[in-house]
Amino acid sequence: MWSTVHNPSVPSYEMVKKINNKLQIDYQKGLIESRLLQIISTDPKINILNLIPVWVIEINPKDSSKALNGVKSVTEDPVNLQHVKRVKKEAGKNTLTVLVCSKTYLSTEEEVIQMLSSLNVPDYTNLRTVEVPDHGPNIKELSNQWTREHWPLIWKGNVNDQILNDTVINMDFIYSHLKKISEKSLEIEMETQKEKDNTALPIVTLIAKGPEIVAMESDKRSPTDPLTHSIMSCIDQITSTQKLNNTDTSHQYLLQGYDVYTTHEPCTMCCMALIHSRINRLIYLKQSCDTGSLRSRYFIHDNKYLNSKYEVWEWVGSEDEQISNHSLQNNGLLDILLPKVCNVRLCDVEQFGDNSGDTTEEIRPSCALQLFREAMHSDKGTGLLGDVQWDA
Amino acid sequence: MTDTTTTPISSSPASHILEPKHHHFMKQALRLASHALHTNEVPVACVFVHSPTNSIVSYGMNSTNDSLSGVKHAEFRGIEEILSKTCSLPEFQTGGGKQPIEIFKEIELYVTVEPCVMCASALRQIGIKRVYFGCGNERFGGNGSVLKINDDPQVKDLFTGYVSYPGIYRKCAILLLREFYTRENGKAPEPRQKKNRVLKLDEFPEIKWKDYLTEEEFLRFYGLTNRESFQNNTDIIVPQADENEEADLFDTLMADPVQDISDIIEVSSQPLCLANKKQKLQL
Ligand SMILES: [Zn+2]
Ligand SMILES: [Zn+2]
Numbered sequence: 001m002w003s004t005v006h007n008p009s010v011p012s013y014e015m016v017k018k019i020n021n022k023l024q025i026d027y028q029k030g031l032i033e034s035r036l037l038q039i040i041s042t043d044p045k046i047n048i049l050n051l052i053p054v055w056v057i058e059i060n061p062k063d064s065s066k067a068l069n070g071v072k073s074v075t076e077d078p079v080n081l082q083h084v085k086r087v088k089k090e091a092g093k094n095t096l097t098v099l100v101c102s103k104t105y106l107s108t109e110e111e112v113i114q115m116l117s118s119l120n121v122p123d124y125t126n127l128r129t130v131e132v133p134d135h136g137p138n139i140k141e142l143s144n145q146w147t148r149e150h151w152p153l154i155w156k157g158n159v160n161d162q163i164l165n166d167t168v169i170n171m172d173f174i175y176s177h178l179k180k181i182s183e184k185s186l187e188i189e190m191e192t193q194k195e196k197d198n199t200a201l202p203i204v205t206l207i208a209k210g211p212e213i214v215a216m217e218s219d220k221r222s223p224t225d226p227l228t229h230s231i232m233s234c235i236d237q238i239t240s241t242q243k244l245n246n247t248d249t250s251h252q253y254l255l256q257g258y259d260v261y262t263t264h265e266p267c268t269m270c271c272m273a274l275i276h277s278r279i280n281r282l283i284y285l286k287q288s289c290d291t292g293s294l295r296s297r298y299f300i301h302d303n304k305y306l307n308s309k310y311e312v313w314e315w316v317g318s319e320d321e322q323i324s325n326h327s328l329q330n331n332g333l334l335d336i337l338l339p340k341v342c343n344v345r346l347c348d349v350e351q352f353g354d355n356s357g358d359t360t361e362e363i364r365p366s367c368a369l370q371l372f373r374e375a376m377h378s379d380k381g382t383g384l385l386g387d388v389q390w391d392a
Numbered sequence: 393m394t395d396t397t398t399t400p401i402s403s404s405p406a407s408h409i410l411e412p413k414h415h416h417f418m419k420q421a422l423r424l425a426s427h428a429l430h431t432n433e434v435p436v437a438c439v440f441v442h443s444p445t446n447s448i449v450s451y452g453m454n455s456t457n458d459s460l461s462g463v464k465h466a467e468f469r470g471i472e473e474i475l476s477k478t479c480s481l482p483e484f485q486t487g488g489g490k491q492p493i494e495i496f497k498e499i500e501l502y503v504t505v506e507p508c509v510m511c512a513s514a515l516r517q518i519g520i521k522r523v524y525f526g527c528g529n530e531r532f533g534g535n536g537s538v539l540k541i542n543d544d545p546q547v548k549d550l551f552t553g554y555v556s557y558p559g560i561y562r563k564c565a566i567l568l569l570r571e572f573y574t575r576e577n578g579k580a581p582e583p584r585q586k587k588n589r590v591l592k593l594d595e596f597p598e599i600k601w602k603d604y605l606t607e608e609e610f611l612r613f614y615g616l617t618n619r620e621s622f623q624n625n626t627d628i629i630v631p632q633a634d635e636n637e638e639a640d641l642f643d644t645l646m647a648d649p650v651q652d653i654s655d656i657i658e659v660s661s662q663p664l665c666l667a668n669k670k671q672k673l674q675l
Binding site for chain 2: 223224225226227232235268269271272273275277278290293298300303305306307
């Protein structure tokens, strides 16, 4: 249903450095400075041609402005025709073909004739239906092709290119925030490897306004407290501070203008909590295939049916000179960050568990947590745990 | 999905909707929602019911305005209360063998408005048994209106999800919301005319059952007699109910300047009692 693929049908891509934006942007991939990957939901059908019938007439070129004013004054047409040109010049003809309205709007020739006379459209000939694309593609070459083969389209440029151009990125503090959560995450990971009973998950979230950090929390979930994910804790922390300092009850959207930095692609609950809080931007380090609800499924931050949106970027920078001081310098930033965190999927639990006969309902999170910790510390676990992770 | 009934629909004795408890518990949630309305909060509220004992174990009301947070939804307060009560029971303490989160497989939620995407995910992550709600939430409903988080197999976490049944006192839930938005827009509430208070069907949006349930899930719960409602997107018909019942209920809710909810607070402040005997409901 959703896809993040940017213009998949164009094989070559260009790396452009626009004058008004000092950032290096790969418009094809939605990649800024080779480090931040834009996560957006793209209509998978945007570059698929679908034709719909419309009414056209032929007129003498000298009548064109009168005819155009007439047909453009029709505002009740339920079909959006803003992506097509209203006039087509056909080779070998000395007339112009003018698009009147969709066949969805007026289904019979009589209705069209009646409307044209009420609009004072001058003499016309050859009233008939033709097929035109029902939407415009987001690739210029494709737009030209549909124009050649069907009907002239209006090319306004790829809307997302403009969004990328307008994106404000300050790599310095973004990097510094990400480094902070990654180091904390690693610290938690080291502690849990030392202490057997420590089942803390190395998921960390930081909320900032520009360079200024306003909250930083690690994951506190447990079978006693299953919903205390790091994002929820950060929101709670900011709420209680603001409530102390602020008596203005009209300020309902608490995190307007704030950015969220988190180690893992968040779960559905957290993604939606951030919609409710009206954050500006989220950057995460690692995709969560099983439970993530931004890139992995739903695109909650960019869903036209939900009441607001936020920017989402995945950090894909792999090497950095600053991180090389770190004890685990052989790894890339991502590998350092989230070494062997795993997700308790049912199949995994059953594989390790003494609970193999249990139904889904009866699997105890505590037991699952324990099993996954054991798996992490045992040799047989490593292969299995490589590609799975906890939700944040 | 995982409804306990496995007998064929045709041989099910009667529809579950006829069990008076569903309307009883939703009525309590509506009273709380009405209370929230009078304190200038969005009128959305819920009660959590321990199903083996048929008892209300916690409640929640929306408090996003008071808390200055967009995430203080009714469901969260209720969940937190249950967890903290569960932690103090001996069988759930360290060494007792059971984990507090396990309690939720015996807990059902009655909420006046469909849980939002956030709450739908939270309810799934705690493994709630079942959810009943009044009206859908077109703007951010997570049980089918916008996304169907409650049982989407795409998400792979500890629990596979839950079924939710909409439509219980749906009109009342909608009327409370309308009342809130009328007040928020600064308009005086319309005087309600006692004589002409039948809640006309055409004043309410349709309920798209297919967004929330499969036909089989629907028929098992609401009964074969309601098949037409499923197809026509209309409210279910509860044969024994008085046709004015919902209008009367709304009048009662609006009659008190501030709905007294002390009985619900009292009941849910009791420690959990998991004795396996069903309480007889005072309906
Ligand atoms: Zn989460
Ligand atoms: Zn909610």
